[in-house]
Amino acid sequence: MLVQFLCKSLCFIFTCAHGAKILAVLPVPSPCHAIFNHVLVEALADRGHDLIVFSGREAKNRPHLRYVHLNGSFSNDETVSFESVGTFGPFGNVQFVFGTVYNTCKVQLEAHGMKELLRLEESFDLIIYESVGFDCFLGVLHKFRGTATVGISAHGLSHWNFDALKLWTPPAAYPLEFLPVPSAMSFLQRLHNWLLTQIVRLNFWLVHTPRHQVLAEEHFGPLPPIRSLEKFNLFLSNSGPVGLDPGRFLPPAVKEVGCIQCSNGKQLRRKYLEFLEEMESFIFMSFGSNIKSSSLPNETIQSILQTFGELDIKVIWKFESESVPDKPANVMIDKWVPQQDILAHPKLCLFITHGGRLSVQEALFHGVPILAIPFYSDQHLNGQGVVDKGVGVKLSVADLGKRKFGQAIAHMLENKRCFEGRKSITN
Template identity: 40%
Template sequence: MPRKFLSRVVVFILFASFGADASKILAITPLPSPSHGLWYRILLEALAEKGHQVTAFMPYIGKNKTGISYFEIEGIFPDEGVLELTNLGPKEHVEAIWEYATAIGALQIESSAAKKLQELSESDEKFDLIIFELCYGEHFASLFPRFRAPIFAINAYADGFWNWDFLDVDNHPSVYVQSVLSYVSPMSFFERVANFLTLYYDKYHYGQYLKRQQAHAYAKFGTDVAKIEDVLYSLEFMIINSGPPGVDPGRILPPNVKEVGCLQCRPVNPENLQKEVREFLDGANDGFIFFSLGTNVKSIMLPQEVIDGILKVFSKLKLKVVWKFENDDLPGKPKNVMINKWLSQQDVLGHTNARLFITHGGRLSAQEATYHGTPMLAIPFMLDQHKNAETVVKAGVGLKLGFLQYTKEKFEWSIHEVLNNPRYKENAQTRSAIAKDRITTPLEEAVFWVEYMIRHNGTKHLRPAGHHLNSVEQSQVHFLILSEQIQELGVARL
């Protein structure tokens, strides 16, 4: 039998075997952030490649391909007002976040995608699993019980306290820093106090936000839909974009919560780069700097005087600079600087000539720089970016420059410090080795747990003991245990 024909037979048999076990998956990931959408699409498309049929509702949709169909959720992340978040203290930052989430929810509940999802919930179509992003869009969860399928929670944003609360994961404010604060553990006494107050102020506003989401659901879908909190507290499993161990602070996790940090990370593929970009980087004999503020904060949002100062600093360097800049032209751009609206970030960071990553400090960007061993200069603007930037400093893989403290002189000094001090590169390579040293890839692990939940029609058997107790009952148990310990201590002293 000819080898080519035999190989085709093997491929056909493998595809048929996948098809025999193919499941129907409904995915809803409402957060309107392009970078988060990329993280979710990697997972969903990996499931489609395994032969599963995926119906995905999300903003910033990908291209429909074999095994996956996308429906766009309207309601996008606004450009205006992003830089203003930098000026806010923790209290105002928390308030602004939930005001924004409420506004997005009001838009999305009126979208054509919401109507389509409601129609699906009222139809006879069956799904084997629901994948739900546990970050915004909770009004959609009110429809889930109609599908009678287990719910698999996912989140590319690992710092929301609600992730941990709904699945009984320890989030003690003496240990774990809240997302809007720029602390790192271990915290001082006053930092722990501020962290405690911030957490419970955040929880209060989240509770008010859920009430508004519930009102949206009743108004749009009918008063017979489920209570959102009941659905969220019934979640059986979650994968979350934290870890790997040794990079993020370790948590004691129950069996039904798995960390899959760096799920999106992969080896370099130069073919992903545009020809002119690849040639520019290959020709950077003295190395190059990669400058990107991510997808939500854009370089074109920067004040003109800041852009002018950055260009003056870059013009003095022997190194080349590739800058993710959202306009076609950049007046005053020196010859050693290339601008591009969209770059394959990991293939730039993993290039052998990469010397420094100037970043906003978003979780995905920080993970990718860690994975590829590239030192960082973090300029945070909002949310967890501040904490991520502090982690960069604490880990010794780079420096932080606060946007409000930015000056051309500080910017220039920071660049030269990271470039010329070898400890940053050494530490970055050490963390890279830790991030890559795993039994299997995070993506393979995520796919495994999705299929595990489908095979067993849920994962109630993985819930931690005591999950059924409410907060009052748990407090009663803690009080009784404490009383017994006090009594035993008294007896021992006698």
């Protein structure tokens, strides 16, 4: 008994004293992806593991954690015409996303951070790899073959990883992320979903994969087919448990860890508290980190401000300019807003959002009714999910600043509907 106790004690001491050496490759430059990814790697560093993280977003180093920036950005996001986004259609949405990923990959592979990644010769105990279409980086898994690999996706489970994870996803049951249809699809909607799914799969295998194979081999040298490299011992998906995603059968190695970035809000800064003083409720509008409100057409901005000015409550709008002409007194604009602190505030009665996955998750976590205005990618399906769950309404980009926009806000505000909705979401 004594020997057994000593052996167990030594194993425990060794485990506590020995941190793993981890390489993380997280190339997606979107800030919302970085929020999710960095929660994971920083939690590992806090537990004493040593990490080197090649990230599409810059971040500050901390004990046990060193970030290397893979320069590159979704440059299209800042210049895209909002009118064209609103009329993309599902196939245009597919082409936009695939094209943006490819163009960003090309930039990142030429970055200084990539050169440091290629120079790495040391061995690692674990690789964390972001599996969201940036397949030009799959050469990393070949370079360090034999190392245990964890795949992660802030995007949730999607067409990017269905085949790699061997997920059973019949189009009759699971809407594709690019198509805004309800979870209970009609026959015609199922047919449309099936057709678009085949188009996406053909694009994925015949266009996307060969292009990324060429990019990867230009930098990593000769490689096996890159799809054969995408093998994970464990896969962590930003899906579930807040109710945004449909239930599905998952392999044992796939774990849903949705909303790990969600947290209780902190006290708001003084400028917000002073602005909200003596108000019973307020609205928060933000289109996330990739869509800039300041790049909306000027007439749309003015129409939105006019709609807000007619309200008898205040509005906080994440807006990326110092000022905007003709701003009503009941509207505050700010370049950067502490989103979760705002969402957690008890006086918030409505969140107007682009429908990004993290934003919708956080709103559901804090029990805030949603007015979703999707722009592209999975935002359309997320917005439809808001409607299906009965926690909000959805408009198109073309409705921004128009009569429908004002009517939707009025509908959500009437008879304290917001606060009733907040209670029902929380329950």
